[in-house]
Each structure stands twice: as C-alpha cells, then as structure tokens.
Amino acid sequence: MAAFRVRLQEFDETLNAEVIDMKRFRKLCFNGCPYEQSYRSTCWKLLLNYLPRERSTWKQVEEKQRKTYAQFIDEMIIKPGVKASQDGVICDVTFEDHPLNPNPDSKWAAYFRDNEMLVQIDKDCRRLCPDLNFFQKATEFPSIDLVCGNNKVDTLRKRVEQCVLRSETVATNRLGISNMRTSRLRSNSEGYATLAEGQEAHWEVCERILFIYAKLNPGLGYVQGMNEILGPLYYVFASDPSRELREHAETDSFFCFTNLMSEIRDNFIKTLDETQLGIGSLMNKMMIMLEDKDATLCHKLQEQELKPQFFAFRWLTLLFSQEFPLPDVLRIWDSLFSDEKRFSFLICVACAMLIIFHIPSLMCRL
Numbered sequence: 001m002a003a004f005r006v007r008l009q010e011f012d013e014t015l016n017a018e019v020i021d022m023k024r025f026r027k028l029c030f031n032g033c034p035y036e037q038s039y040r041s042t043c044w045k046l047l048l049n050y051l052p053r054e055r056s057t058w059k060q061v062e063e064k065q066r067k068t069y070a071q072f073i074d075e076m077i078i079k080p081g082v083k084a085s086q087d088g089v090i091c092d093v094t095f096e097d098h099p100l101n102p103n104p105d106s107k108w109a110a111y112f113r114d115n116e117m118l119v120q121i122d123k124d125c126r127r128l129c130p131d132l133n134f135f136q137k138a139t140e141f142p143s144i145d146l147v148c149g150n151n152k153v154d155t156l157r158k159r160v161e162q163c164v165l166r167s168e169t170v171a172t173n174r175l176g177i178s179n180m181r182t183s184r185l186r187s188n189s190e191g192y193a194t195l196a197e198g199q200e201a202h203w204e205v206c207e208r209i210l211f212i213y214a215k216l217n218p219g220l221g222y223v224q225g226m227n228e229i230l231g232p233l234y235y236v237f238a239s240d241p242s243r244e245l246r247e248h249a250e251t252d253s254f255f256c257f258t259n260l261m262s263e264i265r266d267n268f269i270k271t272l273d274e275t276q277l278g279i280g281s282l283m284n285k286m287m288i289m290l291e292d293k294d295a296t297l298c299h300k301l302q303e304q305e306l307k308p309q310f311f312a313f314r315w316l317t318l319l320f321s322q323e324f325p326l327p328d329v330l331r332i333w334d335s336l337f338s339d340e341k342r343f344s345f346l347i348c349v350a351c352a353m354l355i356i357f358h359i360p361s362l363m364c365r366l
Helices: 002-015 022-030 036-047 055-076 107-126 156-161 202-216 226-238 243-247 249-268 279-293 295-303 312-317 326-338 342-365
Strands: 082-084 090-092 166-172 178-184
Touching: 002 022, 002 036, 022 036, 022 326, 036 226, 036 249, 036 326, 055 202, 055 249, 107 156, 107 202, 107 226, 156 202, 202 226, 202 249, 226 243, 226 249, 226 326, 243 249, 249 279, 249 312, 279 295, 279 312, 279 342, 295 342, 312 342, 326 342
Parallel strands: none
Antiparallel strands: 166 178
C-alpha cells in the first residue's frame, strides 16, 4: 500500500509540472496508469496527443475541442429538411431539396447513404463489451439537443429504427376474401431494452462518435472493428471518478479515437493489406520476430499451414481488445500507448502470446 501511495505521488508530481517531462511520464505510464484521481484519463489524453505538454494550455485546448465537436453534431446529426431558426422556431427547408431529388449531391441522397452505414454502426455498438452492463446503461450526460422530446431531430437510434424494411403480400382466406398482409424484418433494436424518453445509453454515444468520424473521413468511412477500438477509450473517460471529465467523455473520446485511428487506419483499409502500410506487413514482422525468438514454433505453424491471418489479424487490428477482459485491455493499452514504438511493442505482445500458448503443449509431451 505504501508503494502504491508513492506511485500516486510520482504521477501527481509529473502531471503537475508546468511542462510534462515526456520521457519520465512514458516510463511511469508503461507500468500502468492508476484509475484514482483521473490519472488514467489524463495520461491517455497526453499519450494520444490530445493534450499538449504545456499544462497551462490544457483548459483552452479542451474548450476549443468541445466547441468543435458540438459543431460537428449540429452539422452532421441534424436531419436535412429540419432546421431551427435563431428564434427557436422550426421551419421547413425542403422547398429546394426533397427526398426524391435525383441530384447525387442532394442532402437527402447523402442522408439515405448515411443510413446504410448507420445500420452497421448501430448493430456493432449495441453489442459492445457484452460481458459488461455498462454500455447498456443510461449516460449521466445525454445530448440534450438530440434526446429532448420537444424538437424534431431524430437520434441515430431512431433513424435506424425507421430503416426497417416492410413488405406486403396478398393473402386469401377460406371465404375467398383477399387481404393485404404486412410483414416486417427484424430490426437491430428488437431484443434490447429501450430507455425512457430523454435518456441515452452509453452505446448510443459511441454510435454518434463513430458516425461523425465516418462522416469526417469519407475515404475510410466506418469499418467493422472500429467500435472495439472506441469502446475501451470511451469506457475510461465515461467511468472517470471526476464528474467534469465524465460530462465531456464524448468529446474526449472522439478526439482521442481520431488521433489513435490516424496511426492505425491503414490496418482497416483492405486494399492496403498486402502492402508495407497495411496489416499484412505487421503480421510479417510478427512472424519474423517469432522465428527469431522461437524457431520451432514458427516452423510448426508453417508446417501446419496456420497462417497469421487466422489468429493475428484480429489481435493486431483491434489491439487485443477482443482477447482479454476489459480491465486487462486497459492495462495493456497503458503500456501500448506509452511506448514510443508502440506498434513494435504490439508485435512483441503478440509473439509472447504465441510462445506462452506453445509452452504448455511442450510440457504435455515431456
């Protein structure tokens, strides 16, 4: 316990310096960031380049980013065809643009394309960390502009619910009377508890973050697995002991996720898989390291034609977020983010996992 208090004091001294000593800071974080006193949240913001080294500028940077993110919500979530005037009166703006407009640049055309992507995001976010109830719970700080029942703006969840396909068939009964029978495809929302009006679940906040990210990055869009990268980030900020940090968890998660994706986005681009920039290159580096550390295991995998695509693809793409319980993932990410050569460290962890799996099989043969 005394050692833990000394460690907390080291973090306190390091983070309260006018200019953060990044070398000392990274060394501290590599051995794990404490949850207490919001240390992990602050450390991840620094390690992911959301906050600068100069402590005096933190408040200014955060206020600027929060205003920017609020603007993103206004511009990208509000449904075209509904716009609020300055005096708060809702007015119709569909005179020049409408849902049947054939122009490919129509806002409505973009709206319908977004809905296709949104259905997949919704499905993935609903099943975030299924072992935890956290993401199904209501957030303390919902987006008031979206969940308030007095406005005409659809939340993303409601947009998805409206995307359910319906079909009608003609049915004839015994008396020869024909009736139209309506059938409805199952929606993503069925089987999930619905929160009361005015509430918003944590997974809905993650859905909004991913949707905005995809809109801002049309060349990449949304790719399955991004939700698994966002989940641990959002959990850290949304479960922070500080009420102020929890209140702005959505904004902080968005910019930290964006910065992290700028480093790993090539792993989500299929056309780059077999290039030096893609996930294929990372897997090749992992196998080269494995051959150096455990040649027997490497040759055994090759003999049995167990390609790294079968096991390491998910490890490296999702940064092990699917391989361990969430608390362990957070601890691994502490070290991963704090290492300057973080993706070399990622390969080291993957090799260590393979070697550890191999040792028990060798012991069984003895």
